[in-house]
Amino acid sequence: MRSAAVVLVLLLTACSGPAISTGASSTVTMEETVASDGADPEDTPSTTARVVEYTDGSSGIGDSLFPELGNGGYDVEHYALDLVFDGEALSGSAELTITATQPIRSFRLELTGLNVTGVTVDGLSASYDLADELTVYPSVPIDEGKTVTLDVKYHGIPRSVPNVAGRFPVGWHQSVDGWFALSEPAGADTWFPSNNHPLDKATLSLRITVPPGLEAVSSGSLLEVEATEQGTAYLWDSNEPIAPYLIALAIGVFDREESTSVGGVPIINYFDEDVGEAERRLFARQGEMLDFFAGIFGPYPFDEYGAIVLETTEVPAALETQTRSTFGTQILVLGEAVVAHELSHQWVGDSVSVADWGDIWLNEGFATYSDWLWLEHTQGNAALEKAVTEAYARLSGPGPGGFSSTQEGLAQSKEGFPPPGSPPADDLFNLSVYQRGGLTLHALRLHLGDEPFFGVLKDWATEHRYGNASTDDFLELVERSGDTRARSLVEEWIFAKDLPPIDELNLPPPE
Numbered sequence: 001m002r003s004a005a006v007v008l009v010l011l012l013t014a015c016s017g018p019a020i021s022t023g024a025s026s027t028v029t030m031e032e033t034v035a036s037d038g039a040d041p042e043d044t045p046s047t048t049a050r051v052v053e054y055t056d057g058s059s060g061i062g063d064s065l066f067p068e069l070g071n072g073g074y075d076v077e078h079y080a081l082d083l084v085f086d087g088e089a090l091s092g093s094a095e096l097t098i099t100a101t102q103p104i105r106s107f108r109l110e111l112t113g114l115n116v117t118g119v120t121v122d123g124l125s126a127s128y129d130l131a132d133e134l135t136v137y138p139s140v141p142i143d144e145g146k147t148v149t150l151d152v153k154y155h156g157i158p159r160s161v162p163n164v165a166g167r168f169p170v171g172w173h174q175s176v177d178g179w180f181a182l183s184e185p186a187g188a189d190t191w192f193p194s195n196n197h198p199l200d201k202a203t204l205s206l207r208i209t210v211p212p213g214l215e216a217v218s219s220g221s222l223l224e225v226e227a228t229e230q231g232t233a234y235l236w237d238s239n240e241p242i243a244p245y246l247i248a249l250a251i252g253v254f255d256r257e258e259s260t261s262v263g264g265v266p267i268i269n270y271f272d273e274d275v276g277e278a279e280r281r282l283f284a285r286q287g288e289m290l291d292f293f294a295g296i297f298g299p300y301p302f303d304e305y306g307a308i309v310l311e312t313t314e315v316p317a318a319l320e321t322q323t324r325s326t327f328g329t330q331i332l333v334l335g336e337a338v339v340a341h342e343l344s345h346q347w348v349g350d351s352v353s354v355a356d357w358g359d360i361w362l363n364e365g366f367a368t369y370s371d372w373l374w375l376e377h378t379q380g381n382a383a384l385e386k387a388v389t390e391a392y393a394r395l396s397g398p399g400p401g402g403f404s405s406t407q408e409g410l411a412q413s414k415e416g417f418p419p420p421g422s423p424p425a426d427d428l429f430n431l432s433v434y435q436r437g438g439l440t441l442h443a444l445r446l447h448l449g450d451e452p453f454f455g456v457l458k459d460w461a462t463e464h465r466y467g468n469a470s471t472d473d474f475l476e477l478v479e480r481s482g483d484t485r486a487r488s489l490v491e492e493w494i495f496a497k498d499l500p501p502i503d504e505l506n507l508p509p510p511e
């Protein structure tokens with residue numbers, strides 16, 4: 001309390017000293033005495049009291065499907081993680097630069113399955129409480145707009161957690177030869193404290209020390225490799241904002257392979273030693289793909305790209321981890337399509353992130369359409385039409401199932417597929433989000449014509465670069481194309497219960 005008073009005295013010019021009340025209530029109020037309106041503050045003794053109410057940051061950021069994800073009251077600007085992994089336990093510190101978006105008495109972060117040993121805010125030790133989330137009570141309440149440094153010291157044995165969105169577990173995993181993290185939508189909390197929602201993106205520096213002989217690969221650029229007493233420290237830096245779930249992390253022994261796209265973007269791949277030649281060949285055209293997608297969506301948004309390919313039996317999937325997508329070898333049965341899919345996500349998903357998980361078709365529908373565009377580019381328009389027709393047939397059958405599950409293992413339901421714009425929380429990555437999402441874009445293309453359609457795609461990635469965007473933002477952009485029917489066409493595709501027809505392709509086929 002004493003330090004609270006000190007801070008306020010410094011902040012206020014005309015001040016009779018703060019009155020602080022705590023107690024059972026969840027707010028702290030401080031009375032500031034300020035000059036009343038209209039009076040010359042210098043020579044009037046007349047003052048009025050303005051009460052600043054310091055409240056608890058909410059335990060969710062307001063997501064429609066996962067109200068508990070993310071937190072309110074602050075915004076993370078930067079994560080500086082300094083971690084040591086010894087082959088079992090993880091320990092270290094997470095230093096977060098955060099800005100209060102309301103006067104805060106306490107705020108929360110997501111952290112699961114690890115222990116906290118100390119928390120400071122601007123160097124002052126803070127009390128905290130670790131239950132479902134980590135709640136921090138700074139010793140001095142934080143004024144709205146103020147930026148502070150939060151430091152969390154923690155340790156424990158990281159593990160994966162069940163996925164709130166269904167399918168395989170997320171977070172920290174053991175691979176066949178090492179460890180990795182794949183966290184969409186909510187697994188990042190298994191290895192560091194965060195505001196775990198795409199709405200709060202921040203820059204990142206990750207220093208991680210791993211046992212001798214192992215490497216640590218992450219998102220961004222590798223700035224430094226240093227031998228330490230415990231092993232080898234790798235320093236990775238992301239200078240573009242990144243959502244917590246998109247941070248790549250893989251620990252193991254890798255073959256590093258470097259090239260450059262014709263357009264000049266470095267492509268640096270990390271293949272687990274055991275990944276075979278045929279599988280590595282699927283990544284050979286990434287530079288070409290990158291230049292192709294830059295033609296569609298505008299300049300590549302990051303400094304470099306690459307793939308991390310590892311062996312895992314637990315996660316038969318790939319994730320568009322930022323600047324360096326992560327692939328489990330099992331998903332490579334899908335061939336080059338999945339390589340194109342994850343690369344395109346760097347624009348749609350990573351640079352432009354969803355504002356709400358309910359908008360997931362903006363990621364998966366766009367990335368699906370992107371892999372169809374690559375197919376069209378490499379094999380011609382008939383190949384694209386075949387993919388569209390097959391997707392249409394699949395969606396006309398019983399649902400649901402997902403791109404990330406093996407195609408033959410799709411669960412069947414008599415309900416049919418939910419429209420992509422209103423996905424169920426417990427099956428977020430269902431087939432409709434991907435394929436009906438992709439068909440939505442193809443239907444829009446056939447309706448508008450190529451030139452206006454590709455204009456919409458480029459504007460989308462350009463206008464929301466490094467930010468967040470919603471389905472409403474997309475509908476507004478489509479409306480701006482000037483075509484009166486375009487918006488309602490897209491609305492039907494993403495929200496109507498029944499799969500709309502594609503007359504241009506004679507879909508559905510006449511009964």
Ligand code: TRP
Nearest residue numbers: 182183184185317318319404429
């Ligand atoms: N976004 C991934 C894709 O491009 C799918 C996915 C969702 C995923 N959650 C995941 C992959 C968790 C790995 C782990 O298809």
Ligand code: ZN
Nearest residue numbers: 341363364367
């Ligand atoms: Zn995807």
